[in-house]
Amino acid sequence: MKKPQATSGEPRTRRKYDEEFKKRALQMLRDGHSGASVARQLGVSVGLLYKWKQGPGWSEDDAEVERLRRRLKEVEMERDILKKVVTIFSRPT
Secondary structure, three states: OOOOOOOOOOOOOOOOOOHHHHHHHHHHHHOOOOHHHHHHHHOOOHHHHHHHHOOOOOOHHHHHHHHHHHHHHHHHHHHHHHHHHHHHHOOOO
């Protein structure tokens, strides 16, 4: 669904989001959803989400948790690759 475009003569209006909406968006990010999926579900831009993360509703602890979750995903992927490699090389020849 495309958003209606303002014609050249119409002034653009900014959408305003209440604090509850912002808190819900930030909570979705805290819960591990990607920025792109949250933006798509809520109909906002990814850039706006990351701007909200810089505000008072997002603490340094939240940023640390997000960093650790990303790192955990990387390590899990590495582990899965190593499991496959071990399986391949342990086959009898």
